Amino acid sequence: MAEIIEDFLVKRDKGYYCPYGDFYIDPLYPVNHAVVSHAHADHASPGHKHIYCTAATAAFMQVRYAKQALASYQCFEFKVDFHLNGVDLVFIPAGHILGSAQIFMTYKGVRYLYTGDYKLQADPTCEPIEMVEADVLITETTFANPEVKHPNPETEILKLDVASNIMLGCYSLGKAQRLTALLNTYLPEKEVLVHHSMLAFHKIYDRYGNFPLRYELYNRKQMKGPEQNKVYLIPPLTFNSYRRAKNVLRVFASGWARLQASNDISLYLSDHVDWEDILVFIEQVKPRAIWTLHGDGRQLHQYLADSLEIRDIIEQTYSPDFC
Incomplete structure (x- = not known):
């Protein structure tokens, strides 16, 4: 040997x-x-x-x-x-x-x-x-x-099955695309809107990946519409700067418990x-x-x-x- x-x-x-x-x-x-x-x-x-x-x-x-x-x-x-x-x-x-x-x-x-x-x-x-x-x-x-046990992703994403628009903080590469796929699969009625900083990464997933993602680029009018089925994916810095955002539920997707504090829904999703x-x-x-x-x-x-x-x-x- x-x-x-x-x-x-x-x-x-x-x-x-x-x-x-x-x-x-x-x-x-x-x-x-x-x-x-x-x-x-x-x-x-x-x-x-x-x-x-x-x-x-x-x-x-x-x-x-x-x-x-x-x-x-x-x-x-x-x-x-x-x-x-x-x-x-x-x-x-x-x-x-x-x-x-x-x-x-x-x-x-x-x-x-x-x-x-x-x-x-x-x-x-x-x-x-x-x-x-x-x-x-x-x-x-x-x-x-x-003590760490990552929960089932399907169970976690179904926490977002609520009659409200959601501001969902997540990392732009990997997490955002996985969330888009989970929402498309388990909450297909949800409209996924992505921050402009994530768009290029989503497009690379479209080119190299094998799972078709359904999403749109965010615009302000969409989130202000009467429908309550939108999920807006935003990067961490933007999420932290939108502390006073109104008429949305604040959620951050992470495996870390410390990043769930002060949010409206906890979403434990780790890669x-x-x-x-x-x-x-x-x-x-x-x-x-x-x-x-x-x-x-x-x-x-x-x-x-x-x-x-x-x-x-x-x-x-x-x-x-x-x-």
Whole structure:
């Protein structure tokens, strides 16, 4: 059995670095080679010389980072091998948002799986997660808490079956499109209006996704009409600025309890794995070791300490120019 390289992937100031392949995963600052798991801004940043990602991720990044040269993007289909300096890489669907990928890396006979953000719940707007076995699982721990259990999305969306217009706060990429699909499916009489900042992302879902979304661009007259069946999707900053909005119910879609405070209806909808799903995922991946990141992994460490080698990813203080 090949030996695991403990510093195969390490945390540096610019992001997660693989010194054996000389590339970063989800770097925050410009680097030569950036492998990007998905297009949320805390994982996908501009300024890199070479970006390796899925086509949908590239499309989202081009909307956000219009000045990034098109030639920088090298797009790969899921489950198609590519290589960086001796490391073999494959994108595996992560189920987080459209185009989101787990990054499966093989080096000297050892398989390393970086999850990025991922979810197991069904979501017709993105590619469903796929499970692969790996020697080392490098997993996010956003909701790695035994007390966290994400509710059923259908049950949650049916809370919006009320005779009122709704102002629904949500993240513009991923969450907004998933909400549109849930509303279209379970509350088809609701008219979905989207904030102008979300429109480009909805259109990319129309182009790359397999679920037809029904929505319209918001205009002020629609929300002021007599019908009480409208849901207006708006980004967080706009939601927070509309504190005094009248004649609407205020709702914010999130897995975090703190973001439900002071709203008229709670709507727990997360695009990450909860505690039970992390354990299911680990059982399927069958790792020899687990490295945790993106959250507090202490409770997961305690739970698995007697059965697996588990720790936080190694941190290195090292910041050469444009490495």
